[in-house]
Amino acid sequence: MESAASLDFVREAVAEDLRAAGPGARVVTRFPPEPNGYLHIGHAKAICLDFGVARELGGVCHLRLDDTNPVKETQAYVDQIMRDIRWLGFEWGDKLFHASDYFEQLYTWAQQLIRAGLAYVDELDADQMRDYRGTLTEPGRESPWRNRPAEESLDLFARMRAGEFPDGSRTLRAKIDMASGNINMRDPVMYRIRKATHQRTGDTWCIYPMYDWAHGQSDSIEGVTHSLCTLEYEDHRPLYDWYLQSLGIYRPRQIEFARLNLNYTVMSKRKLLALVEGRHVAEWDDPRMPTLAGLRRRGYTPESIRDFCARVGVAKKANVIDVAVLEHAVREDLNRRAQRALAVLRPLKVVIENYPEGQVEHLTAVNNPEDPSAGTRALPFSRELFIEREDFMEEPPKKFFRLSPGNEVRLRYAYILKCERVVKNEAGEVVELRCTVDLESLSGATAQRRVKGTVHWVSAAHARDAELRLYDRLFASESPESHDDWIADLNPASLEVLQGCKVEASLAAAEAGAGFQFERQGYFCADPDSTPEAPVFNRTVTLKDAWARMQARA
Ligand code: ATP
Ligand code: MG
Numbered sequence: 076m077e078s079a080a081s082l083d084f085v086r087e088a089v090a091e092d093l094r095a096a097g098p099g100a101r102v103v104t105r106f107p108p109e110p111n112g113y114l115h116i117g118h119a120k121a122i123c124l125d126f127g128v129a130r131e132l133g134g135v136c137h138l139r140l141d142d143t144n145p146v147k148e149t150q151a152y153v154d155q156i157m158r159d160i161r162w163l164g165f166e167w168g169d170k171l172f173h174a175s176d177y178f179e180q181l182y183t184w185a186q187q188l189i190r191a192g193l194a195y196v197d198e199l200d201a202d203q204m205r206d207y208r209g210t211l212t213e214p215g216r217e218s219p220w221r222n223r224p225a226e227e228s229l230d231l232f233a234r235m236r237a238g239e240f241p242d243g244s245r246t247l248r249a250k251i252d253m254a255s256g257n258i259n260m261r262d263p264v265m266y267r268i269r270k271a272t273h274q275r276t277g278d279t280w281c282i283y284p285m286y287d288w289a290h291g292q293s294d295s296i297e298g299v300t301h302s303l304c305t306l307e308y309e310d311h312r313p314l315y316d317w318y319l320q321s322l323g324i325y326r327p328r329q330i331e332f333a334r335l336n337l338n339y340t341v342m343s344k345r346k347l348l349a350l351v352e353g354r355h356v357a358e359w360d361d362p363r364m365p366t367l368a369g370l371r372r373r374g375y376t377p378e379s380i381r382d383f384c385a386r387v388g389v390a391k392k393a394n395v396i397d398v399a400v401l402e403h404a405v406r407e408d409l410n411r412r413a414q415r416a417l418a419v420l421r422p423l424k425v426v427i428e429n430y431p432e433g434q435v436e437h438l439t440a441v442n443n444p445e446d447p448s449a450g451t452r453a454l455p456f457s458r459e460l461f462i463e464r465e466d467f468m469e470e471p472p473k474k475f476f477r478l479s480p481g482n483e484v485r486l487r488y489a490y491i492l493k494c495e496r497v498v499k500n501e502a503g504e505v506v507e508l509r510c511t512v513d514l515e516s517l518s519g520a521t522a523q524r525r526v527k528g529t530v531h532w533v534s535a536a537h538a539r540d541a542e543l544r545l546y547d548r549l550f551a552s553e554s555p556e557s558h559d560d561w562i563a564d565l566n567p568a569s570l571e572v573l574q575g576c577k578v579e580a581s582l583a584a585a586e587a588g589a590g591f592q593f594e595r596q597g598y599f600c601a602d603p604d605s606t607p608e609a610p611v612f613n614r615t616v617t618l619k620d621a622w623a624r625m626q627a628r629a
Contacts, residue, residue: 083389085330089128089301092328102134103300105172106160107141107290110152110274112344113359113366114159116380116401120335123384125303126165137297138167141174143289145273153274155359159367164377174289175275177296181284182236184292184322185247185265189228193321194265195221196231197248204246207253208261214254215261221250235268238281242268247282251317259314263287291315292324299327305334306393333393335384339548340365340398341556355565356549362602362613363549363569373546374590374600374615376412379405398548403622405615409590409598414442414449417487417531418578418593418612420543422461424535428495429511430458435534438517440488454579456489459535461577462508463595466530469497469505476527478508484528487594491516491526531594538577541610544602545571583610590615 082090093100106125108114114122129136138160142148160167188194197220199207209215228247235245247266255261265288270281291314294302309331319326336342341350342365350356350364360368370380383404387396417440436456443449462478471479478484483493490512498507515521547569555564582591585601593599597617605611 084391085124085303085332085389086128086131088328088330089132092300093132101300102129102132103137103298104129104134104303105137105139105294105297105299107139107293108156109141109144109147109286109344110149110156111144111147112152112348113155113364113368115342115344115347115365115367116337116370116383117335117342117365119163119367119380120384120387120389121303121305122160122163122165123381124332124389126160126167128301128303134300135170136165136167137170137172137299139172139174139293139297141286141290141293142273142275143174143284143286144269145271145283146269148274150274155368159371162371162377163367163380172293172297173275174284174293175273177289177293178276178280178284180296181289181292185232185284185288186229188249188265188321189225189232189247191321192225192250194228194247194249195223195225196228196235197221197246197262197264198244199246201243204264208258209253211258215258217253218248218262221248221262232266235266235282236280238270240268242270244268249288249314249318251314257310257313259287259311260317263314287311287314288318291318291327292322294327295319295325298325302327302329304329304331306331306391307334331391332389333391335387336393336395337365337398337401338395338553339550339555341550341561343556346556346561349562350549353562355562362544363546371588372602373613374409374588374598375405376408376590379408382408395554397622399620399622399625402616403620406598406618406620409592409615411445412443413590413592413598415440415444415594416579416582416591417454417533418541418543418576418582418596418599419461419463419531419533419538420573420576420596421464422575422577423464423467423505424507425460425462425492425510425532426507427458427460427492427510427512429514432458434458435537438488452581454488455534455537457534457536460486460532461535461538462486462530462532466528467494467505467508477530478528483513483526484530485516485526486512487529487531489517489532490514491521491524492530531596533577533579535577537580539580539583539610540574541576541578541582541612543573543576543599543612543614545573545614547571578610578612582612583607585610585612592618 104125126136197218207216246264248262251260253261266282269283360372362373383401437453438456439451440454466477478494486492496509500506549569550564551566555561587601587603590600598615599612602611602613
């Protein structure tokens, strides 16, 4: 566990409350997603905090689906949310709740507020209501229905529930203060009519509580001690407090922290949904998406995401985190754990003229230099190989230390190779290299001989064809969310698909999600689309660690 000195302000506050509450006190937190989309890396920060605080202090964390809007929510989203939280490494046990479990209780409480003169049925439509609300600088105006008798509101509210009125024709509003400086307090809507089928309550209800009316009471019902949420809820806290005080029920402590923002991406669920619906990405789990499902498919590990969240920390002040920090976290994790492999992205054939036809040698390759327990594997070597097209230049510039006519390179784990001749097609393109190897350079007299470059390769007869998907940032600019036309900021080069890549044969059987370092090319993982006959790999990240370099320079 962390030392007390390194606790963030949330952990400090919760620990302090726990001490003050004395022996036997128990922390209860909750993670409350709306099931209207997939969870993203920002949610991971909240999950790590909510579940982390509870775990560290011997408490519990509830998973509560805040399912108050049937029009946008689905059971499929609920299922995916649960999968993603478990994948990230957190568990709620039997503490699974739904705001919809409390619909009847919330209805009863709404009646209580009406009776107390603290809520009323309004008949303004949405446009009128906006007009009456006022602005940040001007107070709002009171609805003409505001002071109708409680009995009348009670009756109308019951008839709203019974389905007598069309959608949008009436609302139940709290009677607070139309002149409040906090717009959330200007008679907020508590219920609207929505004749929609809810994924859990079916058609039992045609009026649905607003998020703000459901949220605080749900926390209260569950005995949540610390309701941790992002800064935008700071302005809602007075409203939550007003509801809880007016009802005379238990009030949890709400603490707000800054949400996670990442550059080169959008993070609002509304925008992520627009990317999916507009077919700008393949799906919610497209490896370019900042969703947990997308990151997983891209090859991110739960450990790397938890580590990233810990590095980013929890603070009160909003900031934007460089996506390079996230990439750094996954590189560090995969560097420790990923098996190395050789893969040629853009193959160029090499024929070794002094190596016997039909001969195959099994050379020894290290599986992970960071982890000796990972052992070694046998790499087949033969007369015909593939090397990377960009590792050869016919007319190299001065500092090109790879292969060129008359020049030598070390083949990784193998011999020193010399290019003797270039074979071209009719178009004048290089299609094959005729080479020789120094047969003594592996374990013979010249084994220690050093040449400037080392390149990776695969044996042509043994390699398997694979599709490799290379990803770049989804957006071209650092803060796409600041553009009105943020779709126009999509990076057209965010996905490059390479066919006919050549990989070590053993990779064809890789399980979806299994991560590898393709030497010199980056970390890759097998995609769920992958089959032994047609392997597909996603590049998680390249090996160039922009963040580590920045840190070293700083
Ligand atoms: P949207 O991003 O579309 O506004 P949301 O934040 O309303 O979605 P919820 O499902 O309500 O999404 O979020 C569940 C919890 O996750 C909330 O408590 C919210 O504060 C937290 N959360 C959402 N986005 C972030 C973020 N970027 N950083 C940290 N926490 C977040
Ligand atoms: Mg929300």
